[in-house]
């Protein structure tokens with residue numbers, strides 16, 4: 245085993261009595277512990293908000309005198325002692341779900357590869373749902389006591405920040421991240437030099453240094469190619485997430501897959517489960533086979549031996565969405581590999597060959613599916629779509645017999661649930677509600693929560709969201725260069741007492757953000773209906789190279805800028821996990837309008853649901869499984885012959901449901917001003933969705949259906 249050291253930077257000037265705050269800042273455990281967050285925010289909430297919830301910057305900027313003051317206050321210290329007692333008990337890892345239920349399995353290690361991880365807004369190494377899912381997976385693995393390790397890349401510029409110009413055009417800002425201000429723990433070798441791994445490219449080696457992010461008990465290892473021994477262009481390799489240049493992409497994927505295996509080996513780990521979250525990491529399969537070939541095995545033996553440990557989760561229901569490379573790129577980047585594996589070029593290409601109308605490609609999805617015994621889609625419907633889509637790999641089987649299962653996605657409740665709702669659940673569902681989160685019987689008691697108490701919290705959360713948006717607008721306005729119409733477009737005129745619909749996600753065209761705006765005059769009428777007005781909030785980024793996605797933003801923004809909206813149509817710029825939290829907690833209705841069956845799962849609707857927002861969505865992905873007629877609303881029902889008539893059907897259905905059901909139900913109040921029927925639906929939603937679509941249920945299914953079989 246190689247020796248290595250981590251050194252947590254702890255150079256804060258803190259009073260001794262509370263100096264463990266420095267340690268807390270370097271473990272993301274705090275991000276899903278409201279009481280731990282309060283240890284920062286209650287010292288200076290304004291600074292905490294201004295620094296975008298970055299505890300490292302906060303501890304650095306906070307004056308010593310305020311810290312001394314906090315260290316004198318008995319209630320602060322009581323809060324502090326309790327948080328650290330919980331933290332220490334958590335990190336001691338005794339009696340976890342994994343230990344109690346699968347003690348033998350828990351002796352194994354699980355390597356979890358992902359191109360992106362969405363853990364917190366301060367660490368922008370994610371672009372959307374795939375990354376947030378990976379981040380939530382690590383947090384839940386930690387909560388359940390799974391011996392899991394994350395592997396990914398550290399992007400020097402992160403994902404871009406979004407600005408929307410006055411004309412509605414998305415500008416992408418790429419700013420270098422300040423690693424010193426992030427919870428990144430450098431790993432060093434015995435000589436005290438940065439710990440590196442390297443991969444071979446045709447004419448050179450590329451090295452990457454290693455950083456660790458602590459996610460509770462779960463380590464996440466990130467590779468960073470910006471090291472002096474690399475050529476200048478290789479130092480750029482990990483500068484951005486999802487380069488559009490295909491050369492960068494393949495090189496990043498070689499680094500993730502091959503480099504990731506070498507990280508495990510170099511750190512002395514020996515995982516028995518190798519989980520690939522999407523195909524980007526599928527080169528790990530080749531590297532592990534190469535290791536065995538180097539020990540004297542044949543390629544056939546090696547690939548057989550490794551496949552049992554591989555778990556592959558596919559997220560892409562459209563063939564074009566899967567990563568694949570033209571064969572000349574495989575020649576360029578992987579020529580050394582086939583000789584090392586003892587294969588001819590043709591044999592090598594056959595491992596992942598895919599026939600496209602424009603020619604043959606090397607498909608990461610094919611590589612992963614053909615060499616993993618664990619394969620799954622991310623919702624029941626997506627499982628079915630995936631079996632059909634990949635049927636050609638199992639030609640002799642009927643679609644329903646294609647060996648791809650599904651594990652429906654979930655979300656990490658402690659990350660996404662409003663603190664106030666947690667307090668309410670604690671009071672009415674029991675002190676152990678969080679441990680029993682995925683137990684449907686717990687949620688059968690939701691009627692114990694009085695309507696008034698639930699409504700009060702909901703109204704509080706909506707006000708909080710509206711004030712947050714106003715405050716953001718104010719700050720942008722004060723910086724100058726912001727047209728008044730942009731201020732109104734970003735929420736300056738929102739009203740916290742109006743029925744509010746949220747639509748926020750990546751702006752990919754299949755998600756049809758503009759569907760609800762199809763009949764703009766009709767929408768303008770609804771926004772300004774005298775006794776029952778409506779507000780709609782949009783947010784989301786388009787990939788910088790996705791021109792149609794950016795045009796979609798512009799189209800939405802054009803509508804948002806119209807004076808006739810009365811400021812009730814809003815586009816919030818720079819969607820990230822922070823904005824997402826405010827929106828899923830604050831809006832009344834969560835809208836999702838993907839073109840079926842393109843949404844493999846979707847997760848933002850689950851976050852909204854557990855906060856009491858009602859889903860109003862196309863029956864695609866997870867919603868097809870969750871919707872029961874009483875816990876939200878469906879848009880459209882059958883699959884139309886072509887996309888045009890599908891769009892038309894969905895538009896008709898959307899407006900009819902909105903006008904005839906959603907708006908009247910929201911404004912139907914009893915004598916105390918409580919929308920009793922609305923709350924009834926909200927409780928149906930909480931009861932049926934929260935346990936089933938929790939990350940807790942999801943990770944347990946991965947363990948029992950995929951990880952345990954992989955170690956047998």
Ligand SMILES: *Cc1c(COP(=O)(O)O)cnc(C)c1O
Pocket residue numbers: 371372373374376748749750819820821824845846847848849851
């Ligand atoms: C949850 C989340 C997503 C995923 O949203 P979908 O509606 O499932 O696409 C994307 N981005 C952020 C920031 C999120 O928090």
